[in-house]
Amino acid sequence: MKFADFICPEAIRADLAAVDKEGAIREIVKSLQDAGKIDPGENESIVKAILKREELGSTGIGRGVAVPHTKHPSVDRLLATVAVSRQGVDFTSLDGETVHLFFLLISPLDRPGDHLRALENISRQLRDDTFCRFLKQAKSQADIRTLLAEADNNQFGS
Amino acid sequence: MSEQKVSRSLVVTDPSGVHVRTATAIQAVARRSRSEIQVISACHKAKGTDIWDLLALAAPCGSTITLEAAGPDAGEVLDALAPIFTGDETVLLAALRKK
Numbered sequence: 001m002k003f004a005d006f007i008c009p010e011a012i013r014a015d016l017a018a019v020d021k022e023g024a025i026r027e028i029v030k031s032l033q034d035a036g037k038i039d040p041g042e043n044e045s046i047v048k049a050i051l052k053r054e055e056l057g058s059t060g061i062g063r064g065v066a067v068p069h070t071k072h073p074s075v076d077r078l079l080a081t082v083a084v085s086r087q088g089v090d091f092t093s094l095d096g097e098t099v100h101l102f103f104l105l106i107s108p109l110d111r112p113g114d115h116l117r118a119l120e121n122i123s124r125q126l127r128d129d130t131f132c133r134f135l136k137q138a139k140s141q142a143d144i145r146t147l148l149a150e151a152d153n154n155q156f157g158s
Numbered sequence: 159m160s161e162q163k164v165s166r167s168l169v170v171t172d173p174s175g176v177h178v179r180t181a182t183a184i185q186a187v188a189r190r191s192r193s194e195i196q197v198i199s200a201c202h203k204a205k206g207t208d209i210w211d212l213l214a215l216a217a218p219c220g221s222t223i224t225l226e227a228a229g230p231d232a233g234e235v236l237d238a239l240a241p242i243f244t245g246d247e248t249v250l251l252a253a254l255r256k257k
Contacts, residue, residue, distance in 0.1 A: 056179060119213045120201075
């Protein structure tokens, strides 16, 4: 699975303003809503589901990366986006580092395979230090779109 | 205690497959162990202590996983790892909370 298969490019954020976990999740979900991918009436339910998942254990998987996610009945295909925080967000990550790079995923209730393939792609690509660093340094949505497209075309090391 | 090398194949029965919490639980158990752990799926071989490697397993429910452990507590650590793949909440919580 490639980034182009699950990342909603219109919802990509290069300038996350939130400084805490809940604020970051709300801001990213709102960006999906603003891109027309989420029904505004489902926004709060999705945010709460993601926060509930975080209560079970942080999805901050280290190296400044988090993958907040949930299953939700309002989506019929895997929906995801990317957000970059310059200042970093305290996400109670496994390695204690603040998070600068978010991949937020919302899955239908009955399609766990797509979620696993998206995670596989994210982990494989972000193991590449150059790609990870470039994404964290991205200054615009266009920069991030370009980097994701380059990763999809195997232009980074992994 | 003598060095042991053991392996075990099992079927993933967690309906969500090997997802982030599963990988985090495996990593927690592997880090407490004195053995080297490998988790092998159809598409990837992951080091048990490496969350990034574990997330690349992409192992769905119904797929077969092979666990390998080498070290003084190899058998014991496979006994602790195997139930994680059922997705049982009690097992996951115990793996994550145990120091």
